[in-house]
Structures are given as C-alpha cells and as structure tokens.
Amino acid sequence: MIDVQHLHKTYRVRSGGLLRGHTRELQAVRDVSFTVQAGEVVGYLGPNGAGKSTTIKVLTGLLVPDGGAVTVGGLVPWRERRRHVARLGAVFGQRTTLWWDLPVRDSLELLRHVYRVPSARFRENLGRFTDLLDLGPFLDTPARSLSLGQRMRADLAAALLHDPALLFLDEPTVGLDVVARERIREFVGVVNREQGVTVLLTTHDLTDVQRLARRVMIIDHGTLLFDGALATLQERFGGARELQVDYEIPPADPRIAGLDLLHADGARVRYAFAGAAAVPIARVTAHAPVRDLAVLEPDIEATVRRIYEGGLLRPTLP
Numbered sequence: 377m378i379d380v381q382h383l384h385k386t387y388r389v390r391s392g393g394l395l396r397g398h399t400r401e402l403q404a405v406r407d408v409s410f411t412v413q414a415g416e417v418v419g420y421l422g423p424n425g426a427g428k429s430t431t432i433k434v435l436t437g438l439l440v441p442d443g444g445a446v447t448v449g450g451l452v453p454w455r456e457r458r459r460h461v462a463r464l465g466a467v468f469g470q471r472t473t474l475w476w477d478l479p480v481r482d483s484l485e486l487l488r489h490v491y492r493v494p495s496a497r498f499r500e501n502l503g504r505f506t507d508l509l510d511l512g513p514f515l516d517t518p519a520r521s522l523s524l525g526q527r528m529r530a531d532l533a534a535a536l537l538h539d540p541a542l543l544f545l546d547e548p549t550v551g552l553d554v555v556a557r558e559r560i561r562e563f564v565g566v567v568n569r570e571q572g573v574t575v576l577l578t579t580h581d582l583t584d585v586q587r588l589a590r591r592v593m594i595i596d597h598g599t600l601l602f603d604g605a606l607a608t609l610q611e612r613f614g615g616a617r618e619l620q621v622d623y624e625i626p627p628a629d630p631r632i633a634g635l636d637l638l639h640a641d642g643a644r645v646r647y648a649f650a651g652a653a654a655v656p657i658a659r660v661t662a663h664a665p666v667r668d669l670a671v672l673e674p675d676i677e678a679t680v681r682r683i684y685e686g687g688l689l690r691p692t693l694p
C-alpha cells in the first residue's frame with residue numbers, strides 16, 4: 377500500500393539576526409525507508425520536530441521530496457495528486473476540513489460532490505457513521521459551534537465518506553477527554569477491521585497506539601530509529617516486568633533465589649523478572665502463603681520517553 381525508499385526532505389530556512397538573508401538547510405527527513413501493507417495500522421511516533429508531519433505531507437502529495445522514491449497504492453503522490461487524494465482520507469487534529477459556517481450535514485454533502493460519491497453510497501455511509509460516531513445530535517450544527525470532540529468525529533466521517541483505502545490520522549485525539557478519545561479509537565478500530573482501511577497514525581498519545589496499532593515506527597531528527605512490533609519495543613527496551621505479591625503475612629525474608637527483589641513493604645513485595653510469569657509465580661507461591669498476585673507490565677510511555685531522551689536506539693537497528 378505504501379512504499380517509501382530513501383526519502384529525503386530538506387527545508388531551506390532563512391536565518392535572522394547577524395546572518396539575516398542567508399539560508400541554511402534543515403534536513404527534516406533523512407533516508408527514511410518503510411513499507412506498509414494494506415490493512416495495517418501503524419503508529420508513527422517521534423518527539424516534536426522529528427519529521428512526522430513532513431513524511432505525512434510527502435505521502436499525501438502536499439510536499440515534493442528532495443530524494444527517494446515514494447508510491448502509495450502504486451501512485452506517486454505529488455505527481456498524480458488528484459487520483460491519489462481520491463483514494464485517501466486524512467484527519468489533522470489541529471484543523472478541520474469542514475466548512476466553518478455550514479451545518480455538518482451540508483459540509484458532508486459538499487464533500488460528496490467533491491469526491492463524486494454516488495448518492496446511495498453516501499446515504500449508506502452517512503447512516504453508518506452517524507450511528508458509529510453518534511453524529512445525530514449535531515448534524516445540523518455549524519462546524520464553528522461544535523466541541524472539539526464533536527468536530528473530530530465529524531472530520532472522521534468527512535475523511536471516510538468516499539471509502540478511501542488509506543487513512544492518515546495526525547493527532548486524532550489531541551485535546552479530547554477520555555470518553556471522546558475512546559470513542560474515536562473504537563471507530564478507527566472498526567473501520568480498520570470491517571473495511572480493511574489502512575491507517576497511519578501520528579500521535580503523542582501512546583494509548584492510541586497501544587489500542588490500535590501492533591506496529592510502531594519511531595523517528596527522531598529525521599531518521600527512522602525503530603520499525604517493528606510494539607511488543608518487540610517493549611521486550612527490548614521496556615525494562616523488566618514486575619510481580620507484585622501480597623503475602624498472607626509479612627515474610628521474615630522476602631528474598632527469593634532467581635527473582636530480583638525491588639521493594640518490600642510489610643506483606644506487599646515487588647519483584648522484577650524477565651520473560652513469562654509462570655516460573656516466578658511458582659517460586660513466590662512456594663516461598664510463603666500468598667493472598668494476591670499482580671503482574672505489572674512496563675509502562676510504554678516510560679519506554680518511549682527513555683528512547684527519545686537516552687538515544688537507546690541507533691539508526692542501524694532494524
């Protein structure tokens with residue numbers, strides 16, 4: 377579906393101050409290569425200024441790269457823009473595709489004409505999206521009067537009216553409350569599963585990624601640092617899993633051979649372990665009577681933060 381090989385994009389930035397008038401080059405994307413198969417949901421992560429939006433702009437045909445080869449569904453986005461956009465949907469959390477002063481319904485109707493969606497198909501899609509996203513209460517409200525969560529839902533419907541095979545989501549849950557975030561994630565999950573829509577998801581909210589994507593790509597300073605399964609990222613960089621044990625009575629000695637004692641506070645003791653939990657659980661239950669047990673997974677948020685801050689990943693990693 378998406379094939380990116382050795383993508384480069386450099387911006388020429390005009391300097392201010394003493395060097396006013398001079399231009400310098402800013403390499404926003406350097407030698408980035410990846411492919412995305414039809415039906416995948418891929419999380420595209422990176423700190424501010426990493427190069428995510430630049431990549432997405434190239435993929436949507438808004439920007440022409442300086443080097444590399446890009447095809448999306450067999451088309452070169454910036455060369456065959458019209459055909460390309462007919463097949464993709466995009467939602468940018470920060471701005472809307474809806475007409476500000478028009479009721480949502482009229483915006484969607486206008487988009488129907490732009491994308492030449494047959495009217496039966498339009499009615500069918502609008503009905504489905506109205507149900508799934510609960511658009512009913514604000515279909516007749518102008519976009520400018522919508523809450524952010526309502527606007528995002530209307531934008532999602534607008535992006536998918538013409539049955540695109542590919543959806544770009546840029547920060548789709550930014551600024552939303554927990555309930556609204558959840559609704560959007562559910563909806564994206566449904567269109568991916570039921571219609572096979574391929575999704576490239578840029579976000580700073582790792583719960584979005586955990587809920588929707590099995591695969592993540594991490595970019596920083598324009599270089600792709602990681603491309604693989606979320607689970608692999610956790611295994612390699614997530615640190616240890618923890619076993620939290622509540623013993624029946626505080627153990628005289630909470631240490632157990634083969635387990636890393638992290639913390640003991642009365643009857644509650646935490647151990648670190650690697651791999652599957654069965655063996656450490658057996659050791660703990662053999663050690664003393666246990667009232668309760670919990671396996672604590674490493675926090676993905678912390679893992680990714682460590683990657684950004686500590687440069688845990690090198691560009692040569694797969």
Ligand SMILES: Nc1ncnc2c1ncn2[C@@H]1O[C@H](COP(=O)(O)OP(=O)(O)OP(=O)(O)O)[C@@H](O)[C@H]1O
Nearest residue numbers: 387389402404422423424425426427428429430431
């Ligand atoms: N039009 C532009 N002109 C000059 N520099 C730009 C332009 N657009 C982006 N940049 C720079 O290119 C780099 C990559 O920016 P990009 O917007 O792709 O990052 P990002 O990963 O999307 O960041 P964010 O999470 O903040 O949206 C940054 O250093 C940014 O300042």
